[in-house]
Amino acid sequence: MRPRTKRKIRMTFLGWAAALLVAFPIFWMTLAAFKTEIVAVSTPPQLFFSPTLQNFAEVQSRGDYLIFAGNSIVISASATLIAILLALPAAYAMAFHPSNRTKDLLLWMLSTKMMPAVGVLIPIYLIYKGLHLLDTVYGLIIIYILMNLPIVAWMIYSFFREVPKEILEAARMDGARPLQQVTLLLVPLALPGIASTALLSIILCWNEAFWSINLTATQARPLTAFIASFSSPEGLFWAKLSAASLLAIAPIVIFGFMTQRQLVRGLTFGAVK
């Protein structure tokens, strides 16, 4: 066998192993969602069993799934849209009119992601209380915008950087003002990149649990809070927890699966030049 073929087999094997390892919890959760509570905790674990939809019925009877899902969709989509609208002019300025401090600014923006969120929980909570933003959809949208803005701005900045400078100079000669340069040239040219940025932002918003659990009570709860309401400190009711989790992740998994090509491009941005 040629060494190249050997290498290919090895890499394929490794790839599959990694994928299975990552996917195993989701697979196991999916199985558990269709087991009865007793079967779910039995040792040794059962791979073959008679599936039941009972868990889903019970989960739905405790709270309307559609309300939580609706909150998740509204919050993720709005936060993403606003974050992108805010990031576009910022990225334009940084990519095409950089100053001496642009690099520092970019790093500073990213550095805000390095602090653990819990470090600002108390001040944010008190501010939200004062502004009557606790347990509101608006409150979560605002915190998600702030949470994702550094990544969104950074990504759009990188995509803008890939647009040749001469194109904008030609546009300046043609009489395009900065806003026209963004709307007529940069956004259409960087559209694939902006789309992957949007997808990533939606996924990050959808999966965010810390703020959604701590800043909501009843009205504005998204699906992450829905899952959390089924987890018990004693580790009971695995089957119901699994069913709730499956319901919560299903939309985003399907969404991610459909858009995976865009996503991969976005996540590996700058890697291939």
Added chain:
Amino acid sequence: MAHVQLTNVKKSFGALEIIKGVDLEVKDREFVVIVGPSGCGKSTLLRMIAGLEEITAGDVLIDGVRVNDVPPDARGLAMVFQSYALYPHMSVADNMGFALRLAGVPRQERGAKVLAAAKILQLDPLLERKPGQLSGGQRQRVAIGRAIVRSPKVFLFDEPLSNLDAALRVQMRVELAKLRRDLKATVIYVTHDQVEAMTMADRIVVLNQGRVEQVGSPLELYRQPVNRFVAGFIGSPTMNFVDVTATAVSDQGAAVRLPGGAVMTIPVASANVSVGDKLTLGARAEHLKVAPSGPLRGQVLVVERLGGLTYLYVQLTPADLVIVQAEGDLSVKVRDVVAVALEPRSAHLFRSDGAAISLLGGQPPAT
């Protein structure tokens, strides 16, 4: 009317001065080529005229109006970029009509102007294509078409042909020269390729390290370079330079000792030359001839046969290699020793600081 004037224009990036005071006048309908080695500041100078770079000091005037603070689109210029800089997501028609669309020109009028420009450039069958579906030469023409549509006072070209392959470059050069005649346009054209400069320009500006070395018609620059830099930059193959020493000075010129010991009198204004001065003799390949009586002797290192003519690389001394032009069928082989003759009136003499010593009685005869 389109008249461009630069007075003592300077450009600095921080402490680094790129353009060190350029004066230049481009007359209406003149084709001026700015030529120089890479990094000489020629593109920067063009971008300052275009309005894409700020002017650190000095003034740029278009038709007598100072435009230093006028935005690029309001200067009435159009620029063709080296990379073409087409809008990749727009069709050829939209690319060409973009400036008119921004200016609020109605769709019908826009379409008519785009079509007229497309016809000039034979682009009319391609109007619906995207730039990605075009060849290099077609993209180049779209970039030119985008400039024509705006009916600018002055066309600015920034190395427009350097991304094309050699055959296409020659073809586009001819097309550009023809186009320029048809449009009766004022053109400022930047290139590092002296052949483009020689073939297209009314006047050439030789720029070196941010300074103008010489301005003149192609043949002026070719025959009467003011210094060694211009002499070496203009002309292909490059002018030959050999170090010589002045041995006698008279009204007839300066006598110099050539490599190999022979003495030759060059008819130059020798008032400022004194015996013993270290000078540089410059001679173009076509002014050197293989002749048994020649005062220079050397071994042939390389023979380049181009068919119509032959270039011989002759090693006169270990330090002096000269290129000699000969007929295409000259029977000389590598390692042959040949004698080389030089017509004194076609030689150039340069001082050690590079300045040319002017010839007596004007320019040398044409070849």
